[in-house]
Amino acid sequence: xxxxxxxxxLTAHYGDFKALxxxxxxxxxxxxxxxxxxxxxxxxxxxxxxxxxxxxxxGSIRLAGRDIARLPAxxxxxxxxxxxxxxxxxxxxxxxxENLQIGAHARKGSGFWTLERIYTLFPILRERRTQPGTxxxxxxxxxxxxxxxxxxxxxxxxxxxxxLGLAPVVIREIYAAFxxxxxxxxxxxxVEQDIGQALKVADHVHCxxxxxxxxxxxxxxxxxxxIHDAYFGVNHA
Amino acid sequence: xxxxxxxxxxxxxxxxxxxxxxxxxxxxxxxxxVNLAHGDLIVLGAYLILGIGTATGLNPFLAAALAxxxxxxxxxxxxxxxLNRVLGDDILPxxxxxxxxxxxxxxxxxxxxxxxxxKLPVGxxxxxxxxxxxxxxxxxxxxxxxxxxxVILALNWxxxxxxxxxxxxxxxxxPVTAQLxxxxxxxxxxxxxxxxxxxxxxxxxxxxxxANFDPSIGPARLLYAFEAVIIGGLGSLWGTLAGGMVIxxxxxxxxxxxxxxxxxxxxxxxxxVLLVRPRGLxxxxxx
Amino acid sequence: xxxxxxxxxxxxxxxAMALVPVLGPRILVQDLFKVLCLLVLALNWxxxxxxxxxxxxxxxxxxxxxxxxxxxxxxxxxxxxxxxVLIGGVVAMALxxxxxxxxxxxxxAYFAIGTWAVADIARLSFGQWRALGGGTGxxxxxxxxxxxxxxxxxxxxxxxxPAAAIDAVTYWLALALxxxxxxxxxxxxxxxxxxxxxxxxxxxxxxxSVGVDPTRxxxxxxxxxxxxxxxxxxxxxIQTGRITPDAAFSVIDWTAFVIFIVVxxxxxxxxxxxxxxxxFYALQQLLADYGTVYLIALGLIGIAIMLFARRGLWGGLIxxxxxxxxxxGHAAPRPPHPTQEERP
Numbered sequence: 001x002x003x004x005x006x007x008x009x010l011t012a013h014y015g016d017f018k019a020l021x022x023x024x025x026x027x028x029x030x031x032x033x034x035x036x037x038x039x040x041x042x043x044x045x046x047x048x049x050x051x052x053x054x055x056x057x058x059g060s061i062r063l064a065g066r067d068i069a070r071l072p073a074x075x076x077x078x079x080x081x082x083x084x085x086x087x088x089x090x091x092x093x094x095x096x097x098e099n100l101q102i103g104a105h106a107r108k109g110s111g112f113w114t115l116e117r118i119y120t121l122f123p124i125l126r127e128r129r130t131q132p133g134t135x136x137x138x139x140x141x142x143x144x145x146x147x148x149x150x151x152x153x154x155x156x157x158x159x160x161x162x163x164l165g166l167a168p169v170v171i172r173e174i175y176a177a178f179x180x181x182x183x184x185x186x187x188x189x190x191v192e193q194d195i196g197q198a199l200k201v202a203d204h205v206h207c208x209x210x211x212x213x214x215x216x217x218x219x220x221x222x223x224x225x226x227i228h229d230a231y232f233g234v235n236h237a
Numbered sequence: 238x239x240x241x242x243x244x245x246x247x248x249x250x251x252x253x254x255x256x257x258x259x260x261x262x263x264x265x266x267x268x269x270x271v272n273l274a275h276g277d278l279i280v281l282g283a284y285l286i287l288g289i290g291t292a293t294g295l296n297p298f299l300a301a302a303l304a305x306x307x308x309x310x311x312x313x314x315x316x317x318x319x320l321n322r323v324l325g326d327d328i329l330p331x332x333x334x335x336x337x338x339x340x341x342x343x344x345x346x347x348x349x350x351x352x353x354x355x356k357l358p359v360g361x362x363x364x365x366x367x368x369x370x371x372x373x374x375x376x377x378x379x380x381x382x383x384x385x386x387x388v389i390l391a392l393n394w395x396x397x398x399x400x401x402x403x404x405x406x407x408x409x410x411x412p413v414t415a416q417l418x419x420x421x422x423x424x425x426x427x428x429x430x431x432x433x434x435x436x437x438x439x440x441x442x443x444x445x446x447x448a449n450f451d452p453s454i455g456p457a458r459l460l461y462a463f464e465a466v467i468i469g470g471l472g473s474l475w476g477t478l479a480g481g482m483v484i485x486x487x488x489x490x491x492x493x494x495x496x497x498x499x500x501x502x503x504x505x506x507x508x509x510v511l512l513v514r515p516r517g518l519x520x521x522x523x524x
Numbered sequence: 525x526x527x528x529x530x531x532x533x534x535x536x537x538x539x540a541m542a543l544v545p546v547l548g549p550r551i552l553v554q555d556l557f558k559v560l561c562l563l564v565l566a567l568n569w570x571x572x573x574x575x576x577x578x579x580x581x582x583x584x585x586x587x588x589x590x591x592x593x594x595x596x597x598x599x600x601x602x603x604x605x606x607x608x609v610l611i612g613g614v615v616a617m618a619l620x621x622x623x624x625x626x627x628x629x630x631x632x633a634y635f636a637i638g639t640w641a642v643a644d645i646a647r648l649s650f651g652q653w654r655a656l657g658g659g660t661g662x663x664x665x666x667x668x669x670x671x672x673x674x675x676x677x678x679x680x681x682x683x684x685x686p687a688a689a690i691d692a693v694t695y696w697l698a699l700a701l702x703x704x705x706x707x708x709x710x711x712x713x714x715x716x717x718x719x720x721x722x723x724x725x726x727x728x729x730x731x732x733s734v735g736v737d738p739t740r741x742x743x744x745x746x747x748x749x750x751x752x753x754x755x756x757x758x759x760x761x762i763q764t765g766r767i768t769p770d771a772a773f774s775v776i777d778w779t780a781f782v783i784f785i786v787v788x789x790x791x792x793x794x795x796x797x798x799x800x801x802x803x804f805y806a807l808q809q810l811l812a813d814y815g816t817v818y819l820i821a822l823g824l825i826g827i828a829i830m831l832f833a834r835r836g837l838w839g840g841l842i843x844x845x846x847x848x849x850x851x852x853g854h855a856a857p858r859p860p861h862p863t864q865e866e867r868p
Contacts, residue, residue: 051417073416083417091410094403102407105400106419152419271633273581322831328632330830332579333787337830340780341823344816456775460644463637467630497659501648504641508626511638515629 004029004187005081005156009059010069012049019045021211022059027156032178032188034202034219036195038231042211043191044086047160051083052076063156078106082154086161086191088145090133097129099144103151111153112184118147121177139170146177150186157181159190163197175201195227207231242372243493244486249374251485252382253447255478256440257462258469259388260433266472267409267429268324268422270331274338276459278434281342282308282441283450287355297357301442305435312434316427324426339455346452357445381443385481388436389474395432396474405429409472457500464507470517479518483510534706541699545692546682553691557763559805560698564756565778566785566797567705568749573783574792575713576745577725579632582639583753584779585623585646586616588772590754591761592650598668600655605664606673606697609758616754617747619646624746628739640775647773661768669762694763701759705752710794717741725792784826790836799838 005027012020019042027033037043048054050061052073061069068079082103090099100118119126122143128136133144142162149157163171171194178201181188192198198205199219207215207230215222215230261275272278282304290300319338323330365376396402404425408415412422444450444458461484468483469476484503491502510518545553565583572578593615594608603611623642630638651659669675670686678689712718723731724738732738757778761767771777781804789800804822811818833840842848 053413053416072421074419074421077417077419085414085417089411089414091407091414093406093410098403098406101400102403102415102418102420105404148418265633269633271636273636319827319831329573329579329791330834332633332636333783334827334830336581336780336783337823337826339823340776340784341820341827344819344823347816348820460637460640464641467634467637497648497652501645504645504648507641508638508645511629512626 004031004064006062007050007059008062010046010049010056010061011058012045012054012056014045014048014054018057019054019211020049023208023211023213025206025213027187027189029155030182030185030187031204032182032190032202034198034205035189035191035208036193036198036205036227036231037208039193041208043208044160045211046208047083047086047158047189047191050076050158051081074106077152077154080155081158082149082152082156083158084142084145084149084160084162086164088138088141090136090141090144090148092132092134094133095130096125096133096136096144099133100125100147100151103148105152107152113150113153115151118150121180122147137170139166139174142166142170142174143177146174146181150181150184154186156187156189159188161191161193163192163194171197195231239493243489245369245372245374246378247486247489248482249378249382249485250489251465251478251482252378252385253440253443253481254461254465254484255385255481256381256388256436256443257458258465258477258481259385259392259474260436260440261459261462262466262469262472262474262477263392263436264429264433265466267405268426269328270320270324270426271328271335271463272320272433273332273335273459274342274455275335275433275437275462276457277339277342277346277455278308278312279437279441279444279458280450280452280455281346282434282438283357283445284346284350284355286438286442286445287357290357297359297442297446301438304438304441308434308438309431312431313427315434316430317423320430321423321426339459343452343455350452352451352453354449354451355445356449357442359446363446377443377447381447384439384443385478388439389478392432392436392474401428461503464503468507468510468517470519473517473519476517476519483507538699538703542696545688545695550688550691553688553695554763555805557691557695557698559801560695560702561756561760562781562785562804563702563797563801564698564705565753565782566789566801567702567709568753568756569779569782570786570791570794570797571709571712571745572749574786574796575718575721575725576742578742578746579636580627580639581636581775581779581783582623582627582641582643583749583782584773584775584777585639585643586620586750586753587757587760587778588643588646588650588769589616589619590757591767591772592653592656593754594758594761595656595662595664595767596653598664599662604671604673605668605762609697609755609762612758613751613755616757617751620747620750623750624743628743628746643773643775643779647769650773651769656767659769661766661771663766664762669765672762691763694759697759698756701752701755706794706798713794717744721745781822784822786836787826788822788829788836790838790840793836793839793842796836796838800836803837 007023007025010020010023011018023046035043035046045054049056052071056069059069060067063079063081068076091102094102100115124140125143125147128140133141136144162174175197178188190198190201202219205217205219205222206213207227209230215226257279261272264270264272285304285307286297286300289295289303290297293300319334320331323334362376366373367376367379396405404420407418408420408422408425415422465480465484466477469480483506487506488499488503492499544556569583572580590612593612594605597603597608597611598605627635627638627642656662669690672690672693674693675686675689678692679686682692720731720736721741724736724741728738761772785800785804786797788803789798790796807818807821811821829836835843
């Protein structure tokens with residue numbers, strides 16, 4: 001079976017810096033993928049390149065056979081890729097409910113995810129629905145950001161640094177929503193600096209360093225030492 | 238009693254300035270674009286209403302209704318073809334482009350319409366007035382003020398109770414993340430400028446019906462409108478109405494003391510408010 | 525070396541231009557006087573907007589104040605108009621202090637509108653000055669300009685009418701002002717302060733972190749440009765001989781034109797205003813018979829420059845040929861060359 005999301009030889013720039021040097025990546029339908037790596041490894045640029053925010057300068061990104069690299073960001077969302085951006089980036093002048101609703105801005109027709117289902121997934125948001133999104137705690141903001149991305153009924157959900165700045169108990173609470181998201185048929189890519197969390201949720205792990213993927217495999221097949229080396233670049237130094 | 242009368246006149250005048258300013262405030266709030274051609278676009282709207290009225294024999298109010306979609310389309314086109322290209326971190330290009338536009342509109346009108354003063358013939362309603370408690374208020378000023386309230390109510394409803402308004406606010410907050418929601422900021426901006434010109438056309442109707450106009454009066458209207466926006470605080474529509482009323486009341490009292498002091502009093506009120514509150518009366522929290 | 529070549533060319537041009545009143549027709553003298561004054565205003569506005577990031581739409585305030593003060597000193601206090609020019613500049617600078625106090629509280633576009641409102645306040649206030657004709661303005665007495673410093677000498681020297689001699693004197697003063705302004709701009713922009721200013725413009729955070737105080741620098745530029753703009757305004761209205769508030773504080777004549785000149789020539793470059801003023805003059809001459817068409821053309825060219833060549837004509841040119849005859853930066857220090865040091 002051919003992969004659902006196929007990335008080949010992707011190069012991209014972050015400002016004037018070349019941040020990705022030929023990344024290859026595949027994702028099957030309903031799969032969960034983790035991308036780990038240190039700060040500046042190119043993880044966020046990869047996410048931004050896939051969603052059309054960073055400038056793609058080479059290679060291809062195919063979603064269900066269609067090349068979506070270089071499409072404008074709104075078209076990539078309509079094609080089925082939604083992102084939970086790093087830092088959550090809720091809209092400060094929108095309420096919690098409006099933040100969720102705006103996730104469905106470009107949606108045509110119905111799908112699994114509705115406001116009601118988001119509130120079932122994260123009940124606390126129902127209580128906070130009329131508050132400004134930015135008045136919430138970090139963890140709750142992260143829930144809004146995930147809900148907002150799901151509201152477009154994506155086939156691929158990209159999550160950039162979900163656990164950044166959150167307490168372990170809050171992180172667990174957020175990752176507890178993952179099984180439900182997977183059941184809805186959505187494939188997930190998580191970018192994490194928290195290796196333990198990444199290994200727990202993912203079917204497949206890629207390790208990035210200096211704009212390249214240096215190690216790939218199933219979590220159970222990868223030794224701690226191999227990940228450690230790939231993460232800190234012992235073999236490449 | 239004369240002072241109460243002056244106050245009421247000033248408030249009514251403030252309604253006109255709020256109409257001048259509402260479109261400006263909308264565009265500034267959404268895309269941080271300072272449109273220096275806004276005053277000239279209002280004057281252009283007045284000529285359009287005059288032209289439609291002359292060609293069809295319609296009353297200016299009906300002619301204005303016909304002018305609304307034309308001006309919306311013009312605003313949409315202006316934003317798409319010109320202004321979207323110069324938006325960015327640098328404030329200079331949009332300022333200079335709209336400044337250029339202002340000079341072009343003024344002089345094209347001057348060439349095609351001559352420098353003669355014109356007026357929109359609204360008929361007997363122009364001189365009608367109503368006794369309102371202790372003071373008498375002209376029907377036209379009252380209509381102007383009422384329209385300003387209706388326009389601001391409508392814009393507020395659009396902003397806070399529709400999907401489009403949600404997209405306006407989201408784009409204003411964070412255009413990059415808005416794109417991740419499938420929003421196309423440039424289209425949002427084009428619609429916003431279209432709406433701003435619809436409001437400008439309503440302003441043009443009252444501008445032309447209440448007093449004479451000619452191609453050169455745009456920049457002065459822009460200045461009053463901008464003073465109203467800045468006094469009110471960036472992006473706050475009710476603040477814009479309040480700002481318009483500050484300018485209007487100041488001008489009315491200035492004129493009551495000495496007709497030559499009308500405009501001067503408005504400017505001085507503007508400077509005075511800004512010396513006390515540099516961000517205006519009702520600044521938005523997150524700017 | 526490059527600077528010397530530029531200076532030599534500049535001196536030749538300056539001499540040629542200084543000879544215009546001696547050799548050329550009076551109409552040319554009058555035209556070039558206007559061009560030189562616009563150049564001075566453009567150099568000032570370029571310093572403000574192109575280097576200090578202060579996009580003022582209110583420079584007509586200082587033109588008008590300079591002009592009105594010159595009229596006041598001449599008509600009311602019987603002074604020589606040329607002394608009035610100097611006092612006009614000083615008063616304009618003094619007025620810029622409270623203006624800066626107000627306008628510097630406003631950012632970006634607010635600053636533009638704020639300065640414009642201040643200029644309109646000045647226009648309306650000077651319109652209240654009954655002794656100078658109120659809203660309808662007044663004229664300089666004929667004798668005052670005829671007896672102006674230097675006019676008699678020029679009459680005798682060139683053997684021309686008093687009016688032509690006045691034109692010549694104002695022309696030379698405008699030429700001197702433009703030359704001094706150009707030189708001062710160049711020296712200032714290459715100085716520590718000028719480089720600091722450009723650093724602030726290009727990256728305010730970084731500049732602040734290396735100890736450049738942007739507000740003080742900008743305030744200094746604002747004050748100095750108000751002085752030069754005031755001088756220029758006073759000079760302009762000696763030649764015109766008549767003043768009204770609307771003419772002296774005209775946003776179109778003293779700010780809009782100037783902005784287009786700078787933008788077309790190349791904002792943030794030193795020679796930009798020179799190129800711009802030449803284009804402006806050419807357009808005005810070319811389209812003189814078609815009423816305000818040249819204004820429409822000016823507006824459209826300004827818009828086109830912003831859309832397609834943001835650096836303006838001059839900025840685009842040096843970018844293309846890669847040679848800047850008036851570099852504002854300093855070359856990186858070269859390693860000491862032994863043969864150079866042995867030279868006497």
